Amino acid sequence: MAHWVPTPVDSSCYPQGFCAAGVTCGLKESRRPDLALVVSDTVSQSAAMFTRNCFAAAPVVVSRRHCQQGARAIVASSGNANACTGDQGERDALAMCQAVAQSLEARQGGSCSADQVYVCSTGVIGVPLPIEKIAAGIPLAVEALSPAGWEDAAEAIQTTDAFRKMSGRRWLTNGTEVRLIGIAKGAGMIHPDMATMLAFLATDAAAEPSLLQGALRSAVRDSFASISVDGDTSTNDTVILLANGRAGNAPIAPATEAADQLQAHLSDVCSELAHMMVRDGEGATKLVALDIRGARSDEEARQAARAVAKSVLVKMCFLGEDPNWGRIAAALGAAGVDVRPEGCSIAFDGIEVMAGGCPQPADQDRLVAILKRPEFTVAIDLGTGGSGRARFWTCDISEEYVQFNARYRT
């Protein structure tokens, strides 16, 4: 879906008290920017979520330990994942944090410690990180830091992404203007060795510490955890939220209207970034929303959605523009959740093709016309009578996907 281009983010959404940069340190043969840095002028609250893959990469292991007492920065390199690299990998990830802390102290004065820095990497698995190149690049990135540096940072975390992924919001919380920016990378986890999604979010809103982690978890569940391109989970997936309070609002407390607002904007930004990832799937031609209801629980609805979204045979139908709902039924039936065929229904953009487990008369020409759309929705009722729901986004796989992923040599 390379024809699709996101609208630019208005710089009025850039949060106060943050700088960002993206520079080239030489990890990518293309000499494209490959080192991103996000810095808060002051110590910031933070929340983070990491991959649950057993082969969590070294930067994930290090970041999980860091920023327990506040965060100053996020450093991210692209081109090498620093995954499956053993003890040396952890030493290298820690060295990246130390280099950032030292450079920030040298440039800005004041103190910054390595454990106030989150570290991320994305790229090829199982190759030692060229740490000397990164160590040389970090002072350059610190030098380049700017309140307007978000586009550069967004570009420097890209691997095979066809376009930069950014989203922002600005709103009033109890009369004070606050801002939220998000940048992300991830072209649908489709490239050899570069299957990672990263997202960095920064707001100048002040919020009580107890609020942030729950808000991030909820936003991630309905965005980055509700998309699927090829179903694989990376060793490096990371989402980080920094909140430095520089807007000067009274700290947002849980279970208030201001907290609901923050949640809504955070969820919107994450969803926009996630949809950009699905649209950016190399060799994908369609964005398909799965709207699941009638599940015993939201979790069962998500599990059913994942089963349909990951089915290779279903993706083939989407690519072939074939309203072959039997494959969707077969995927649902094997999802491992409660499905009651006698109450189950499937519809493409409002046209029901199956109800009560039986075929429904539907105009084939209208159905094929729907499947030819670049975006459409498959609505599925699992028939249990439960109130569980989920909304999920997926795409197809084309011959170009196969060529890109199999024929490309690292």
Next chain:
Amino acid sequence: MAHWVPTPVDSSCYPQGFCAAGVTCGLKESRRPDLALVVSDTVSQSAAMFTRNCFAAAPVVVSRRHCQQGARAIVASSGNANACTGDQGERDALAMCQAVAQSLEARQGGSCSADQVYVCSTGVIGVPLPIEKIAAGIPLAVEALSPAGWEDAAEAIQTTDAFRKMSGRRWLTNGTEVRLIGIAKGAGMIHPDMATMLAFLATDAAAEPSLLQGALRSAVRDSFASISVDGDTSTNDTVILLANGRAGNAPIAPATEAADQLQAHLSDVCSELAHMMVRDGEGATKLVALDIRGARSDEEARQAARAVAKSVLVKMCFLGEDPNWGRIAAALGAAGVDVRPEGCSIAFDGIEVMAGGCPQPADQDRLVAILKRPEFTVAIDLGTGGSGRARFWTCDISEEYVQFNARYRT
């Protein structure tokens, strides 16, 4: 892998007291044979395993109820799955059994009831069965029954299979010769709407009723349940074993040497049929064995194998002949089982590429040469120190797979 042709089965393996047939009743536009019948002269013991898909097809629903007190026949139609067809589907599946019972009584005398007949269908989902064509074909199939009719039956259950799938064994049990034949269909679940695997096994060995179901479950676990082409589970998958005792041996009792022999031969026949299915994957170029060890349990080893076997990114590596073990590690790490990177290893045909969670120096030219082989083994130790093991078979997905599955219109 269309170049591969199985060796024919020696007719001396055809079991005593069984007849089989395959005829054309007109379900397939190609006018290829589409109605198969297997009949035991006398009431036979039986065991059966069915899909666990929630949308189990009507013939599965009917077959689950049948043959509790003994079996006489298996009838199978190909071209239409009779799945997602509601109450009419169940009436049609039952009508197939009734037609077989009536035709057998008319032809052979003696009594046969509908509930002594297993029924199977495979083909397009969500289209009512053309029951009148099948009802007209069943007397023709009964007329065609022959002790040598197994090849015809094997052909008549094919859908997109490139070749007939048969396997047989003959051995002495306590001095008496017994025979076992198996026929199957399933080209790797790759065709639109025809994603089903069926296998019918018949032996003239006498066995105690308590033995058969356990022996079949064990054989299926290590064969049909240990292969993956695209990971989807059909609405119609069925495996049936008939044992009519016509060899005249003393009934085989559980936990005896004779039972072990029967198990070994049954497992061999099922494995041969399962491997034929993987080799027959349209657009697949490689047969890859996954040899998992060091798991906490056999079940966790199988789960890890399934995760690797189903990973689209891993399949792309196999197709691209790229020894990119990072994708295998990522798939293992997301499998939901205990994996200890520090004890984990991965090897291609004996050449270790990862050990202790770290890359190993390996000759890239030798590795690429291994991945160019039409068959190779990936050995994986999950590093838990446990004794759980599994052996699993998978294949790649090529551009031809995508063309075949997406571009083909039903």
